[in-house]
Amino acid sequence: MGTLDNKTAIVTGSSRGIGAEVAKILAGEGAAVVVNYRQKAPRANKVVAGIQEAGGRAAAVGADLTTDEGVHALASKAMEEFGSLDVLVLNASGGMESGMEEGYALKLNRDAQVNMLNAAVPLMPEGSRVVFVTSHQAHFVETVPTMPEYEPVAKSKRAGEDALRELIPHLADKGISLVVVSGDMIEGTVTATLLDRSNPGAIEARRAEAGKLYSVEEFAAEVAKMVTADVESGHTEYVGGADYFGKTAE
Template structure:
């Protein structure tokens, strides 16, 4: 505990799901946390309240990470509120399934504006304020390396994230800033529940979900959001001081 004492962290998309658990975990480790949300103000305030009830400090700031001006305002407001920024966790993302012939330019813009451009400009805005020892953590996905039917657009956006951290590492390393990505596998969130059937191979759709996951993950289960949050907390802590440019799979040994 308290590995992140005196640190200030922003977690984008942290009003629910994995982002919520990341915000709670970083607070448990001593960080002051900015809970970012796009539209779920009530849920964001609930996360802030939970952190405060546990003795931590947090504030909620609205921003749509597909809009560059709002990203810049998010970071500026965070620094104004807490006086510094040490950790940026880019968790926001949107899902997409669609056959090749059905993908539209609007689909591409929606997915890449959040999953790629949003994460790039979140890193850019954060880097302007991070000191030596600062940390940036972006979100990729196991989908970047494991083929799934009709998942091309989403997978391509997440592969781009891994390419970004790999190439930003030496540039930011000159300033003493580490940048990495996490690539979660199947995780028990509301988004996963909504799309679980779409991740299933057509030949396995008649099988129970628990049976299907046993054919996909070595640990034979989905991750809990808290497990992903624990990996994030490690990557932004001093325990990971010699890791940069990497995409760490937290996927239960998916195959």
């Protein structure tokens, strides 16, 4: 028996990277997993196939979370496919991609997070959990300077975290808890790659400063743990980057 048997989880932005690894871990613990993608259907289908080959249950759902249609379609699909919605992992984020509209980072990292949560909550029973995935660079952005190239994205993600935290009393009324997982820069992520491209040597410099950077797989394991961890709603789980705590009062 897995810890998540008979549960259904949505993992946003899970066609690759951290989200894909979290989806695989949750499926391995018995959850039926909705693998969400925006454009890369083949990647999402590959994640689903891997889960199914390992004996798990999963479905790929394309949805643009910056639209009302997208968030409601994603929430509804969990119910249609698996009959429940017990876990929501808010992993999708962005803002450093080229060619995006002005204000896109805030639209995705704040507004879409809140809209996705609001679409899911009416379907989630008492005891459900929401996990929001962020970075130290965003979580501590008001007290610890980050790279100029990343600052607009960091501030939009912090705005998203703040907006979600404001909903904790509403979630508590429904018996739903919210946990935040904040990680240092993660090796091999799209964001890290884009940062290193715009600021060559940034990853190496951060690795030297921190002593260690988590891999995608290592960080995903920490995110997945928070789905069932015995912690209070509003808890922040810090992963790596211990030097941050000497720089801030938080």
